[in-house]
Amino acid sequence: MAYEQQILHILSEVGERGINVSMLAKHVYNLNCTLFSQPDLQEVKQFVQQYLLKNSKSPQSLIESTGRRGYYRLNTGNNADARQLMLEFREELVEEEPEIEKPSQDLSLSLFD
Structure with a gap:
C-alpha cells in the first residue's frame, strides 16, 4: 500500500x-516497518506533511x-x-468480520437414552 492510501485509510478511521x-x-511509519527494512521516520514525516498541505489548500x-x-x-462536507x-473503508471493515453460524437445532446424541 502506498503512503497516500495509508494516509487516507488512517484519516477515514479517525473520522471527524x-x-x-x-x-x-x-502510524504510516509503523505500517511500513518490517523485520528487514525500516523507512526513515523523518522522510515519512516530511512526506506526510507535504501530502497534507498539498491536498488541503482549497475548500473542496x-x-x-x-x-x-x-x-x-x-x-466529507465539501468533497x-x-x-x-469513508463508505469504502467502512464496508471493508464490515466485510472482514467473520460470520458465526448458529445451529438451528441440537443434533447431538444423548448419552442417557
Whole structure:
C-alpha cells in the first residue's frame, strides 16, 4: 500500500475529530516497518506533511484542517470523493468480520437414552 492510501485509510478511521500530523506520520511509519527494512521516520514525516498541505489548500480539497493547529481530517462536507472513501473503508471493515453460524437445532446424541 502506498503512503497516500495509508494516509487516507488512517484519516477515514479517525473520522471527524481528525489526527495530529506527527501521530499520522508515526502510524504510516509503523505500517511500513518490517523485520528487514525500516523507512526513515523523518522522510515519512516530511512526506506526510507535504501530502497534507498539498491536498488541503482549497475548500473542496480531499483533506481539511480541523481548526486546531496541525490536525487534519477528510473533508466529507465539501468533497464527494472523501464521502465515498469513508463508505469504502467502512464496508471493508464490515466485510472482514467473520460470520458465526448458529445451529438451528441440537443434533447431538444423548448419552442417557
